[in-house]
Amino acid sequence: MNTWGTAAFDNDAAKMFVQEVLEDGAFALQEAFEVVLDPDIDFVAEEEGARAVAAAEILAAHLTGDTEAIFDAALRDWLEQLEAGELEPMRELAGEALERTAGPGSDLPEFWAESEDGEVWTGNVARLREVLG
DSSP states (O other): OOOOOSSTTSSHHHHHHHHHHHHHTHHHHHHHHHHHHOTTOSSBOHHHHHHHHHHHHHHHHHHHOOOTTOOOHHHHHHHHHSOTTTTGGGHHHHHHHHHHHTSTTBHHHHHHHTSTTHHHHHHHHHHHHHHHO
């Protein structure tokens, strides 16, 4: 990935993921979580981790109604069309995916550990984990 920032959508993988969500809906979110949690992978690559964080941010926006972190207008529109709590069943899956993405078997924590902004990224993931319980 060439574009990096501390927010969930500040990277190329997440920006491409938004388009997948607009095309495939909730299935794209679930798939992003399940890829990270696949027991057959030993290490979570940056792209898969970034997609899981973006999916968690979308889920958090849906559950809380706070779309401040959602910059894409079409994605905000998609969220507004969902019924309240429609994505609630993914909450536990998302929490587990964030835990693995932020854990020792993932590229992202290593990447951010070498950056001045690492604490900001870690804080953003912690916020998502708290929201998703």
